[in-house]
Amino acid sequence: MEINNVIIKHYLKNVMFINGTAYAGKSTMAKMLAERYGLIHCGENYDCIPKSLKIPSIFPNICYFDTMKDWQEFVNRPPDVYAKWLCDTAREIAPFEIAYLMRIAEKQKVIVDTNIPNDMLQVIADYHQVAVMLCPLSMSVGKFFDRDDGDKAFVKAQIMKAENPEKTMENFLAGITRYNQDIWKEFSGSGFFTLVREDTQADTREETLDILAKHFGLIG
Numbered sequence: 001m002e003i004n005n006v007i008i009k010h011y012l013k014n015v016m017f018i019n020g021t022a023y024a025g026k027s028t029m030a031k032m033l034a035e036r037y038g039l040i041h042c043g044e045n046y047d048c049i050p051k052s053l054k055i056p057s058i059f060p061n062i063c064y065f066d067t068m069k070d071w072q073e074f075v076n077r078p079p080d081v082y083a084k085w086l087c088d089t090a091r092e093i094a095p096f097e098i099a100y101l102m103r104i105a106e107k108q109k110v111i112v113d114t115n116i117p118n119d120m121l122q123v124i125a126d127y128h129q130v131a132v133m134l135c136p137l138s139m140s141v142g143k144f145f146d147r148d149d150g151d152k153a154f155v156k157a158q159i160m161k162a163e164n165p166e167k168t169m170e171n172f173l174a175g176i177t178r179y180n181q182d183i184w185k186e187f188s189g190s191g192f193f194t195l196v197r198e199d200t201q202a203d204t205r206e207e208t209l210d211i212l213a214k215h216f217g218l219i220g
Contacts, residue, residue: 005123011102015110016216017121017130020187021140021180024133024197025208030113032209037218040104042112048100049093061089071158075172082175083182090115098124111216118186131212132187135197140180141173 016039018026027044034041042048049062056063064085068074077085094116101110121130145156155172162168187194193215195208213219 008098008102008124009126012098012105012124012129014105014108015101015112015125015129017112017114017116017125018133018212019114019116019118019121019130020133020194021135021183022176023139023143024135024195025205026113026133028205029131029133029208029212030111032205033111033212033216033218036209037109037213040108040110042101042110042114044113049096053096059092061085061092064089071155072162075155075159075162075168077175079171079174079178082172083178086179087117087182091117091120094120118190118192121192122190127191127193128215128217130192131215132190132192132194133197134184134187134194137177137180137184139197141177144173144176 016033018030020026030043031041033039053059054063054066056067060067065074097112097114097116098120101112104110145152159165159168159172195211197204210219
């Protein structure tokens with residue numbers, strides 16, 4: 001059975017999506033918008049997949065962490081393989097995410113920090129529901145491990161355990177680079193409302209918040 005996109009779009013009318021590259025401010029803006037305007041907040045990598053449906057034979061990318069040999073395999077995959085896995089995982093997760101959002105957004109507005117692919121967003125959301133946030137590779141890649149993030153700290157620790165940590169780090173960041181290049185290509189010409197972060201020194205959070213609030217129709 002297939003559900004017509006018109007139906008999906010109807011049930012997602014209260015959802016606002018923020019997508020884009022790492023370090024562009026997506027998570028910060030989603031959280032601030034939720035707090036200021038009383039929105040339901042679905043942060044990055046929120047859990048929308050029931051454990052009973054994590055089936056490797058059906059969802060191999062989602063279940064990769066359950067099937068991989070060890071963490072050294074994870075951090076040493078070729079850059080193209082790693083980038084493809086990230087893209088394929090986003091595509092596998094998207095139907096779970098959409099189903100979850102349809103359920104919770106019936107009577108309340110929702111803001112979601114998402115990785116739903118551009119071609120899917122194009123058919124399930126209107127222009128005013130989507131904001132794309134991008135930043136140069138020097139930020140999204142160069143500052144990847146700079147955040148106070150437990151998951152990233154764990155991955156960095158695994159890289160440091162490698163036989164050749166420097167080579168492994170170079171390989172891992174090459175995968176991150178390839179993925180962010182793909183995201184740039186996918187969204188820079190998408191036609192969606194787009195903000196590009198060029199400055200990490202100045203505090204532009206309030207300014208960016210107002211821009212996004214107007215775009216999403218939260219203020220006049």
